[in-house]
Amino acid sequence: MKKIQGSRDFLRQEIIRGYYKPGTYLPSVRVLGQRLELSKSSVHTILKMLQEEGLLQLSPGRGALVTEYSSGKPVLRRLYMRPSDFGSFGYLPVAMHSMCGVCRAAEMKNVEVIMSFSDSDSLTESMINAYSRGDIQGVIYLQCQNYEGLIKPLEKAGIPCVIAHDMHGFKAVKGGIDFHKITRSAIDYLRQRGHSRIGLLTGAEDDYIYREAIASYRQVLEDYGLEFHPEWLVADLHNLPTEPLVKILGSRKSPTAFFSMRDYRAKVLYAAAAFKGLRIPQDISVISFDDCTWPEAASQGLSTFHEPLHELGENAVDMLQRWVVDGKAPANRLLDAPLIERGSVSIPG
Numbered sequence: 001m002k003k004i005q006g007s008r009d010f011l012r013q014e015i016i017r018g019y020y021k022p023g024t025y026l027p028s029v030r031v032l033g034q035r036l037e038l039s040k041s042s043v044h045t046i047l048k049m050l051q052e053e054g055l056l057q058l059s060p061g062r063g064a065l066v067t068e069y070s071s072g073k074p075v076l077r078r079l080y081m082r083p084s085d086f087g088s089f090g091y092l093p094v095a096m097h098s099m100c101g102v103c104r105a106a107e108m109k110n111v112e113v114i115m116s117f118s119d120s121d122s123l124t125e126s127m128i129n130a131y132s133r134g135d136i137q138g139v140i141y142l143q144c145q146n147y148e149g150l151i152k153p154l155e156k157a158g159i160p161c162v163i164a165h166d167m168h169g170f171k172a173v174k175g176g177i178d179f180h181k182i183t184r185s186a187i188d189y190l191r192q193r194g195h196s197r198i199g200l201l202t203g204a205e206d207d208y209i210y211r212e213a214i215a216s217y218r219q220v221l222e223d224y225g226l227e228f229h230p231e232w233l234v235a236d237l238h239n240l241p242t243e244p245l246v247k248i249l250g251s252r253k254s255p256t257a258f259f260s261m262r263d264y265r266a267k268v269l270y271a272a273a274a275f276k277g278l279r280i281p282q283d284i285s286v287i288s289f290d291d292c293t294w295p296e297a298a299s300q301g302l303s304t305f306h307e308p309l310h311e312l313g314e315n316a317v318d319m320l321q322r323w324v325v326d327g328k329a330p331a332n333r334l335l336d337a338p339l340i341e342r343g344s345v346s347i348p349g
Contacts, residue, residue, distance in 0.1 A: 007036045008046045008110070015055050015066055026056070026064040052109055052318075054325055076324040078112040079317070080127050080136045084143045094292060094309055098142045098164055101313020109321060124150055128157045138320045142313070143167055160323040164316035165309070168208045173323070175315045178334045179209050182305050183216035186259040186287050189339070191224060194347045195285060199232035199248065199255035201265040210235070213261050237265050245272035249284070256348040257285035263294035266302055266344075281346035291340060303344045305337040 011032075020026055027035070029043045036043065047064050050056045054073060057065040081102055083095050099115070106113045114136065116123060130136045138160035144150055147170040154161040155172075166174035190198050200217045203210040214233065221228045232255050234244050248254050249272055260266040266288040270280060278284050280301075288304040291297065297304060315333055322330045 003038065004042050004045060005107075007038055007042075008049055010036070011046060012050060012053070012055065012110075015050070020066045022066050022068040024066055025062065026066065028063065049108060049110070052321060074137070074324050074327060076109070076111050076137045076321040078114065078136045079106065079138050079140055079320060080114045080116070080130065081140045081142070082116050082123070084141065084145070094290075094307075095142065097292065097309035098313045101310035101315075102140060102142070102164065102317055103313075104310070105314035105317035109317060111317065111321070124153050127154065128159065131157065131159045137324045138162070140164055140316045140320060142316075144170070144172075147172060160320055160329070162316045162320045162323070165312045169212075173319065173329050173332065175312050175319065175333045175335060177307065177312075177337050179212040180216040182289055182337055183213045183259065183261075184220050185339070186289070186305070187217065187220045187224075187226075189287060190257045190259070190285065190345065191226070193285075193345055195255075195257040196226050197232075197253070197255045197257070198226065199234065199258040201234050201237050201245075201258055201260040201269060203261065204236040210261060217259070237268060245269055246275055249273060249276045249278060255284070257287070257345065260286055260288040262290045263288045263292070263297045263302060263304055266297070266304070267294045270300060281344050282349075285345040285348070287339075287345055289337065298342065301343040303340065303342045305339050307337055308335045311335055 014020060026032065026047075029040050029047075032038075033040050033043045038046075047056060047058060051058050051064075053075060055067060057067055059065060081099070083099065103113055127136070127139055139154055140162050141151070142164045144163050145168060147168070151161055151163070151170065151172050161173065163170065163172050163174040166172065166176040187198055198221070200214065202213055205211050205214055214235070217233070218228060231248060234248070237244065245268060258269055260269060266286050269284075269286055273280055273284055280286060286302065288297070288302055289307065291304045291306040292309065294302070312335060315335060319330045319333065
C-alpha cells in the first residue's frame with residue numbers, strides 16, 4: 001500500500017507541474033506499470049484515485065485523459081470527523097468499524113482527517129470557524145441525534161456535512177440502511193423455512209430504527225396472513241435478566257422463531273432458551289441483525305444480517321468528496337446488509 005501511495009503522489013505531482021499537459025492522455029497502463037514498477041491492478045487503482053481528485057478522466061478504450069488543473073479548484077483535502085453528538089457513542093465496536101472505514105477511504109483519497117471525541121457545546125462553532133478559514137472542507141458525523149442543534153448550523157453556514165449512518169430518519173445528507181427491508185428479508189427467510197409463528201426482539205418503539213422494524217414486522221405478518229400476538233413483540237429489551245422471554249418460551253403456544261434487532265438481544269434469547277432447556281436451532285430458531293454487538297455470535301452459530309459499518313464510513317467520505325468537488329449535495333445512499341448464514345435457523349419439527 002505504501003508503494004501505491006508513493007506512486008500516486010509522484011504521478012499527481014507530475015500532472016500538477018505540467019509534465020503531462022491538460023487535454024493529453026497518460027501513457028498506457030502497461031507503460032505506467034513498467035515505469036512505476038507496479039502491477040496493472042495497482043496502476044488502475046492509482047488512476048481511479050486521481051480521477052476522484054479531478055486530475056484525470058478515465059475513458060474505457062481510450063485511456064486516462066489529463067484534465068485542466070487549477071489550484072483554486074474545490075477539492076476535499078481535510079475533513080472534520082466526530083463519532084456522535086456526545087463525543088463517542090456506546091457501541092465501541094460500531095464506532096471503531098465506522099471510524100476505520102472513514103480513515104481508510106480518506107487515506108485512499110489523500111484526505112486528512114481531524115477527529116474529535118469532545119462533547120463541548122462549542123465544537124460546532126469551531127467547525128464553522130475552521131471552514132471559514134479554509135482549514136476544512138467538510139464534516140462527517142458517524143451518527144448524530146441532535147439534528148437541529150448540530151447539523152442545521154453547519155448547513156446554514158454552507159458547510160458540506162454527511163451523517164455516515166443515520167439512525168434517526170433525519171432530513172440530512174446521509175448514508176444508512178433500510179430497516180424496513182432488513183425486517184422483511186428476515187421474516188421472508190424464516191417463512192421460507194417453514195416458520196409461521198415469528199416473534200420480534202427489539203428496542204424501544206420511540207427509537208427510529210426500532211419503530212421502523214416494528215412497523216415493518218406487523219405489516220409483513222399482515223401481508224402473509226401470519227399470526228400476530230402482542231406478547232411475541234418484545235420491545236425495549238436490552239440485557240439480562242431474561243424473564244420476558246422465559247415466560248414466552250414457557251407458554252403453550254410460543255413462536256418457533258425470532259428476529260432480533262441487534263445481536264446482543266439474540267444473546268438474551270440464547271440465555272432464555274438455555275434456561276428452559278431449549279436448543280437453538282432444533283427447538284427455536286433465530287435470525288439477527290448487526291454482526292458486531294455480541295462477540296460470541298459467530299462461535300454460537302448466529303445467522304445475522306451484517307451491518308456494513310466499514311462501508312458506511314467509506315461511503316460518507318465519497319459522498320463528502322463529491323459534494324465538495326461538484327458544489328452540490330449528493331443524493332442519500334442506502335447500503336445493503338448481507339445475510340451471514342451460520343446455522344441458527346432450522347425447519348420447525
